[in-house]
Amino acid sequence: MQLPNYQKAKSRNKDQVIREEYQKNKQYQNLGRGKTYHVKTYGCQMNEHDTENIKALLEELGFQEEEDYEKADLVLLNTCSIRENAHNKAFGMLGRLKHLKEKKKDLIIGLCGCMAQEEGVMDEILHQYRFVNFVFGTHNLHHLPDLLYENLKSKKQEIEVYSKEGNLIEGLPVKRATSYKAYVNIIYGCDKFCTYCIVPFTRGKQRSRRKEDILKEVEELVKEGYQEVTLLGQNVNAYGKDLEEHYRMEDLLEDVAKTKIPRIRFMTSHPWDFTDRMIEVIAKYDNIMPSVHLPVQSGSSRILKLMGRRYTKEDYLKLFHKIKDTVPNVSMSTDIIVGFPGETEEDFQETMSLVEECQFDNAFTFIYSQRENTPASKLEDGVSLKEKEERLYRLNEKVNAYFLKNNQKLIGKVVPVLVEGKNTNGKDGLYGYTDTNKLINFAGDISLTGKIIPVKVTDAKTWSLDGEIDES
Ligand code: SAH
Ligand code: SF4
Ligand code: F3S
Secondary structure, eight states, X not given: OBOOOHHHHHOOOOOOOOEEEOOOOGGGTTTTTTOEEEEEEOSXXXXXXXXXXXXXXXXXXXXXXXXXXXXXXXXXXXXXXXXXXXXXXXXXXXXXXXXXXXXXXXXXXXXXXXXXXXXXXXXHHHHHOTTOOEEEOTTOGGGHHHHXXXXXXXXXXXXXXXXXXXXXXXXXXXXXXXXXXXXXXXXXXXXXXXXXXXXXXXXXXXXXXXXXXXXXXXXXXXXXXXXXXXXXXXXXXXXXXXXXXXXXXXXXXHHHHHTTOSEEEEEOOOGGGOOHHXXXXXXXXXXXXXXXXXXXXXXXHHHHHHHTOOOOHHHHHHHHHHHHHHSTTOXXXXXXXXXXXXXXXXXXXXXXXXXXXXXXXXXXXXXXXXXXTOGGGGSOOOOOHHHHHHHHHHHHHHHHHHHHHHHHTTXXXXXXXXXXXXXXXXXXXXXXXXXXXXXXXXXXXXXXXTOEEEEEEEEEOSSOEEEEEOOO
């Protein structure tokens, strides 16, 4: 048994990470034969992508995917720690699984992802959730077959969570969610330690993949006919800072653009590491999508300082406008937290004024959630939940109005759309995403799925557009 340890998770060293090729263990080949699995994923794109690896690992063992978790022989929860409600959802699901297991004695239950890296969570699993068969963390996903094997053999709860990162594993099998859009990890972990955030503890230190491995993966995707890659990392702009050779995000973006993959996106950018060259590269290549997610978190420089974001409101606005002015037609989105400990009405008004200036195309807004062991969790918080909810409501009213206003500007324009399939609006309806990452619904044949086509925008709503295929 190996349990998480915050002290270790917090420590950072300058050691070069060792790259290791994943080795499949033939011994486990038939472990899942005749059995089914279901994976529930919470959290960010990184978790979604991890799930793609997990599914492929399980299928290598002979398991087959089952859509209905109640029918599956193995249920695995890939969890998220970012806010309290992500936690609650996973624990709620564990409760349901407990009941299910009372009826289905052989049900295998696993837990992985960011919650597995939390000391408090693992303490609960160990003492109150004995029915969970196995647990692994974010650093040893590739040990899934071993843990499963051990659990089936010993019938004892197997817990293996490392708080030190270990080697960077290449060559994991992957079962991608679609055949036209793919996630590609470029950097793991985060060294920013924003004071409210648990990610630097759950995902470890910043580690960049080698450019050769990334480019090889993208080139293979191009060969397979993929239309879009999203380069993933908690802070993609820090890409390369830990590598020996001088090769940074702008260099990688340029090389990925040269592979001729039709669409490139990247997530997430921290304003701190956004260089002028990066902006120029985004502007230069048509296949780098004009859409930048630039989380601001707060418009108050005082709160930004307490958050440890290392930029002021003015720094953010300067960068924001530089991107807007340099990248033609760019859409900008952000993340905002309200109710950080000690946030006053004046601080909140600073956020509102920043929103008025930036007029974001999209924004993810959250109420601050206290996370175990983070520096902000020790701060005095005088703001009531009611007040925080009220601020969130006012903020949402404002951001929503700008989403609509920006969408309305597109009416009558023809935009390129990657078709993703049938929408939920009814018959003949398709949906897709524009180059600027806006959801658009239009009539068309399902066979267009996975293709990039021109669509004329006919109407605009707050969170989506309506359109018709442009035949001209
Ligand atoms: N690495 C990304 C963010 C990853 S988490 C970045 O720094 O931009 C996604 C978003 O969740 C963050 O941008 C932040 O707005 C929000 N978030 C993170 N920790 C939070 C917390 N403790 N409470 C509320 N929201 C939080
Ligand atoms: Fe969390 Fe900050 Fe790292 Fe983003 S940059 S993952 S908010 S610590
Ligand atoms: Fe959640 Fe972990 Fe992602 S905490 S947001 S799943 S990195």
